[in-house]
Amino acid sequence: MPVVAVIGAQWGDEGKGRAIDMYAERARLIIRYGGGNNAGHTIVNEFGTFKMHLLPSGLFYPHTVNIIGSGVVIDPSVALAEIHSLKERNVSVERLFISDRAHVIMPYHVVQDQMDEQFRGESKIGTTGRGIGPAYADKMSRIGIRMGDLLNEEVLLSRLRQVLEIKNKLLTTYYGAQPLSLHEVYLTYLDYGRQLADHITDVQPIIHRALDKDVGVLLEGAQGVLLDIDYGTYPYVTSSPPGAAGAAQGAGIGPTRFSSVVGVYKAFVSRVGEGPFPTEVHGQDADALRQLGTPWAEVGTTTGRLRRVGWFDAVLARYSARLNGFDTLAITKLDVLDQLPRIKICVGYRLHDTELDYPPADIVTYGKVEPIYEELPGWQKPTSACRRFEQLPPQAQQYVARICELVGARIGIIGVGQARDQVIEVNRVL
Numbered sequence: 001m002p003v004v005a006v007i008g009a010q011w012g013d014e015g016k017g018r019a020i021d022m023y024a025e026r027a028r029l030i031i032r033y034g035g036g037n038n039a040g041h042t043i044v045n046e047f048g049t050f051k052m053h054l055l056p057s058g059l060f061y062p063h064t065v066n067i068i069g070s071g072v073v074i075d076p077s078v079a080l081a082e083i084h085s086l087k088e089r090n091v092s093v094e095r096l097f098i099s100d101r102a103h104v105i106m107p108y109h110v111v112q113d114q115m116d117e118q119f120r121g122e123s124k125i126g127t128t129g130r131g132i133g134p135a136y137a138d139k140m141s142r143i144g145i146r147m148g149d150l151l152n153e154e155v156l157l158s159r160l161r162q163v164l165e166i167k168n169k170l171l172t173t174y175y176g177a178q179p180l181s182l183h184e185v186y187l188t189y190l191d192y193g194r195q196l197a198d199h200i201t202d203v204q205p206i207i208h209r210a211l212d213k214d215v216g217v218l219l220e221g222a223q224g225v226l227l228d229i230d231y232g233t234y235p236y237v238t239s240s241p242p243g244a245a246g247a248a249q250g251a252g253i254g255p256t257r258f259s260s261v262v263g264v265y266k267a268f269v270s271r272v273g274e275g276p277f278p279t280e281v282h283g284q285d286a287d288a289l290r291q292l293g294t295p296w297a298e299v300g301t302t303t304g305r306l307r308r309v310g311w312f313d314a315v316l317a318r319y320s321a322r323l324n325g326f327d328t329l330a331i332t333k334l335d336v337l338d339q340l341p342r343i344k345i346c347v348g349y350r351l352h353d354t355e356l357d358y359p360p361a362d363i364v365t366y367g368k369v370e371p372i373y374e375e376l377p378g379w380q381k382p383t384s385a386c387r388r389f390e391q392l393p394p395q396a397q398q399y400v401a402r403i404c405e406l407v408g409a410r411i412g413i414i415g416v417g418q419a420r421d422q423v424i425e426v427n428r429v430l
Contacts (some may be wrong), residue, residue, distance in 0.1 A: 002027075002259045003217040004430045005247040006330075008224030009263035009320040011233075011271035012242075013307055015332030016264045017042050018415050020057045020220045022423065023262075023430045028215035030058030031207065033250030034071040034240045035222030036105060036132040037078040044420055047089050055082045056220060059091055065210070067203045070101035071240065071250020073135040074147060076192035098196065099203045100148030104189070108167040108180055109134040115175045125236055126273025136239035138163075147200050150193025160186055204252055211257060216430050219247045225263075225320040226271075233363055236275030244324040260429040262412055263326035265317060265403070267334045270307040276367040279310035279346045291336060311344040311373070314406035319359055321407045328412035328429050331400060334392075335416045340378040343399060347406065348372040376402065384417040389426050 004023060008014045021043050024030050037053040044050075045060055054074065058064035068074065083093050109131030116134075117127050127133060138144040143163050149156045161182060168179040193200070210217055225231065227238040228246075240246060248255040268289050269279055281289070289309040320326070337343055349356040349369035360366045379393035386392050389411075392400070404411050414424040 002430050003211070003219070003253065003257050004260045004262060005219040005221075005244050005258055006262045006264060007221065007243055007247065007320075007324055007326070009265045009317060009324075009326070009329075010224045010269055010313075011226045011275075012039055012223040013270050013272060014224060014264040014266045015415060016220070017052070017057065018332055018423065019262060019264050019330040019413060020218070021045065021060075021420070022413065022425075023218050024056075024058040024064065024220075025061055026216055026430045027058060027064060027218040029065050029067070029207070029210040029217045030056045031067045031069050031217065031219050031251045031253075032056045032072055033069045033219050033221050033247045034242055035238065036073040036130065036135065036240075037075050038128040038130050038132045038238070039222035044418065047091055050086075053082065054078055055086070055093075055096065058218065059086060059093060059096060062092065062095075065095050065097070065206065067206065067251075068096075068098045068102060069203065069251045070099040071246060072099075073103045073105050073132055073139070073240075074098065075105040075130065076147075076150070076189065076196060080192065080195055093199075096199050097201050097203050097206060098147055098199045100146065100151075100200050101202075102147045103135055103139045103144040104147060104150065105131040105135045106145060106163075106167075106189075107131075107185060108164070108171060109138070111171060111175065111177055115177065124274060126275070133239040145189075147193075147196070150189055151197055151200060153190060156190060156193070157186055160189070207252060211253070217253075218430065219251050219253070221247060221250070225323060226316060228323075231323055233275045233359075233366065234361075236273065236363070243320075260327055261325050262328045262330055262429060263321055263324060263407075263409065264330045264332065265312075265407075266332050267337055267399075267403075268309060268311060269313050269316075270309045272307050276363050277308055277310055278315075278349065278366075278369050278371045279313045279344075280308055281310050288340065289336060311346055311371070312403065313346045313371070314403065315346060315349055315357060316359055317403070317407045318357075321409055326407070326409045328427060329404060329407060329409050330413045330415070331403065331411065332415035334396065334400070334414055335383045335422075337378065337396075337399070338382055338384075339380055341380060343376050343378050344373045345376065345399075345402065345406070346371040347374045374402075384422055386416055387421075387424060389414070389424055392424070
């Protein structure tokens with residue numbers, strides 16, 4: 001029974017879209033399990049280039065069923081915009097189902113998110129300001145509105161009246177913002193429900209029928225393990241668990257049903273937003289890793305912000321692997337390193353006179369660690385035409401093998417370019 005979870009193993013932006021697209025073509029059921037439209041990944045196929053923020057990647061394949069699971073927080077306007085965008089480019093959305101248990105991002109969530117970030121000043125987290133954090137907070141406070149509520153006029157009005165009374169007091173008294181109209185918000189979200197009614201349903205029977213039939217199931221998420229609410233660089237994290245545990249919870253599938261957990265790593269490291277970054281580089285090295293001046297420069301898919309970049313951090317990589325039980329690795333953007341004469345890998349941290357092989361939980365302490373580097377020779381040859389591991393230059397093979405050794409998992413796929421076929425599959429999981 002192939003149930004494969006694809007997990008971002010760094011701070012997001014690892015190039016998960018490449019692995020997800022490849023596995024989605026082979027799956028029968030694809031489930032987006034967590035996060036919101038605060039993250040995204042880029043898909044390149046025969047239909048064109050798509051920057052997906054919410055909808056599952058399997059929609060491009062007519063043999064797949066695609067689900068947005070209960071662990072996702074959904075901005076209905078974004079869902080509708082992506083649906084319309086796909087329809088305009090002749091991509092069918094008939095096989096899209098949205099969990100009636102998934103929580104809704106409301107307009108007051110967006111105001112809260114943006115105002116909170118503004119109030120933080122120099123201590124800002126780097127949030128996208130799209131309401132994701134406040135939506136998850138309301139979910140945990142048990143005052144959230146769920147997608148299924150949008151289909152019932154009486155239930156929606158009752159819940160919205162109760163919540164909006166609280167939120168308007170917060171907006172006007174604490175944030176100094178204008179109150180929201182119950183009438184306007186109610187009619188807007190009721191209309192969203194009408195437009196999405198064909199997609200909103202109880203998805204658990206669909207999922208468990210697929211499991212009973214032993215078809216290929218792919219779980220896709222957003223962001224990366226180092227942004228996990230519990231195990232990431234708190235407070236510079238997201239509001240959901242983007243790892244394997246979150247995949248099980250958000251999809252409604254028991255973890256013992258997983259056949260493989262694939263960790264996606266960029267061949268170096270990048271992150272958008274604030275927070276500690278021990279291996280971050282600047283100047284010419286950063287420019288080389290960012291690929292400035294190219295269409296695929298290191299810019300956030302959702303934020304449009306220039307990504308911070310640095311050398312591969314094996315301390316964090318191993319930490320992510322242990323938290324999630326990665327059995328297979330996907331390494332993306334190996335080709336970015338093609339022209340470098342020497343390549344560094346961080347194999348440990350030094351804190352004063354102590355060497356660490358794990359990241360400290362305290363970000364103040366974490367911000368003081370110094371990376372211990374191991375240098376490997378570069379290959380200074382193009383890898384974009386390679387389709388088998390043996391075709392890679394020996395030094396590139398050595399680099400990949402060293403990462404696998406340090407992380408403690410086998411290699412699955414290696415990305416060597418932007419095109420869909422510029423990938424090397426070493427071990428197949430789906």
